[in-house]
Amino acid sequence: MRVVCVGGGPAGLYFAILMKRQDPAHDVTVYERDAAGSTYGWGVTYWDGLLDTLRACDPESADSIRAGSVCWRGGTAHVGDRTTVHDGDRGFGISRHRLLEILARRAAALGVRVEFEREWSPEDPLPDADLVVAGDGVHSALRERFAGHFRPTAVGGRNTFVWLGTTKRFDTFTFSFVETAHGWIWCYAYGFGADRSTFIVECSPETHRGLGLDSANEGEALELLAALFAKPLDGHRLIGRAEADGRTRWQTFRTLTNERWHRGNLVLLGDAAHTTHYSIGAGTTLAIEDAVELAAAVLREPTTEAALRGYEQRRKSALLAAQSAARLSAQWYENLPRYLRLPPSQMFALLGQRHSPLLPHVPPQLYYYLDRTAGRLPAMRGCKRWLGSRLARAAQKQRGKQRASA
Template sequence: MRVKVACVGGGPAGLYLSILLKRQDPSHDITVHERDQEGSTYGWGVTYWRGLLDKLHTYDPESARALEEHSVRWSEGVAHVRDLATRHRGDEAFGIGRHRLLEILAGRARSLGVRLEFAHEITDGNLPEADLVVAADGVHSALRTRHADHFGSEIRTGRNRYIWLGTTQVFDAFTFAFVETDHGWIWCYGYAFGPERSTCVVECAPETWSGLGLDEANEADGLAVLEKLFADVLDGHPLIGRSSDRADAQWLNFRTLTNRTWHRGNLVLLGDAAHTTHYSVGAGTTLALEDAVALAGALGEHAELPRALAHYERERRSQLLSIQSAARYSAQWYENLPRYISLPPDQMFALLGQRHSPLLPHVPPRLYYRIDRAAGQLEALRRFKRWLGPKVARTVHARALASRK
């Protein structure tokens, strides 16, 4: 059945949904409305993992191949604490520039017949006529805000300050750097997203932010302070503040958004308009694309729109529970950094990797580290025994047969 869809917001979620719906039925009439000019996106690079890429190859191989081709990858993490460093192997991860990601998805959507309308802001007052209106317009969604009471929107503001920057330093691993100042600790997360650029997110407690004068510094002066503090990991490369022509980079407090329900009549929330998760788990883009997959699947499975939207909401709410919990504990780990930073670097980095644990805040860090190591060794022993058992059994059986000859 031909359906008319108006998708408000030209980010990853909205564009990928339009691709999937057109692949399901080319007769669907789909328009993506984006308030900004084409190519004027904010932000630097985004991260994702192999699991997402495998899913994307299933749902639209062409865009997945382009995404993989234009991504950089790494499988190690390195943490710098004062003048010490430790490096660990991890899962395969990818980085891609947000601008390139949107370029790939927009090009694919156009090739399938999706209409893209840029510099076209949609509000509740000029909603296009459509069978389905998708609010994919981000955490500040105008469509959701207009009906905030119905959606039951709640926003919790985090304590720490952070700023999203770029740099010409190309990190070879996911890089953490923790620097002690006279006003407390400040740290950054860095990862490459292309052959010449990396993302660098800087975070600190509010008292550190104001103590360093970052609350009053203009962009140039603030970047100079940060370049000096992170000189070792930047290795002479500059930090870049402005990611678009619209405004300077801003220090922010992360806003965690939840909604009691995700749909109202023929209006449905998608991506950051429906939920946000703290940037320290690196899941924002992944969750947005997975929302699109789930909504397209529900619309393909159910002919009645109310049933499809209810199915989509139930499915995604259930799938989000674990990652939302992990994000909350991850944010708390950084907000309580002094509790962990005095550990030896290898132990601190191990607990950095365990920051999603709901148990960690309630157990002394050194004790938790010992328990975690013991549990890991026990699991390794179990795996060895599972591997060894059949081999021993075959050997005993062979000897028994030989003794009967």
């Protein structure tokens, strides 16, 4: 096959690797609009499940990714002047730059042509290939060219956030919630290098305006945020990536879905097909899982059409749980004051339960005690699951009605 991947992110590069491993005779090219070594973002986080998948598919790149990652375990939450620490699953962080470097090098070693500074616009003709993979991100030019067919829907979140870095290495997944005169502001932080961590700051639009972050330049914003989060930063600095006008890159998250994922020999991959809120830390994992399933479908099915149809069906089904968890997680943070008056240990426990469709409908402290009781009584666990599933189906039905009316 002749395969062209438009977009040199983790999903596109990993799909190229898998296709070459399946059959070295495949002619595979990756076009990336940015220059080599140029990327956005700070660290990528993942868990053991993704590492197992990578090792099963390509042990060599899996070993390189693991060697380039740092490991952390459990979580820490600072709520005002109170702190709670919880054990938890092992997680990993790797710089996005390092991850792409590993994947690009592995792809090239297998015979994939990786061409940088090659960008497709919506007006350009499709690449000449048996299979064209649109892995060009949430703003995919290939998807937008055929938007009438793919029928993308983007739903904006309420809160505003900024993606920063810091020179502090966090050894646990760390949250810090700070109350100001204008409302709560909080961060998520995790390590991805010996002296680097990702540091995401989020708040309501009212808090964002009240603190003056909507008009502050980057230097002013970083100084204010470093003062607000002085406790977790422990004297370390924040690192930004300003816009051309000098302002910090505050944004609202857009949850993207597509009614269809393929058209002829063109198929969507990763963020071009779907996004999930950053608070569940699954974006890169889900994109790579797309690549794994697409490569498996191409190998398994007798025709390209059958492969793309099977890939779309399987991935849409597999994503349902993650998309539900991401929606509920985003809503949890949008309603944060509801939980922050609880004792920190209870608040942290409900933070871990934020994917529950039952939680928004039950007073937080009552939910906490119900959850503890359910852990001891099997009948209560069944009742909790039943209520949660009923509420989830009702919410899905309501979203369907809203899309139909739109």
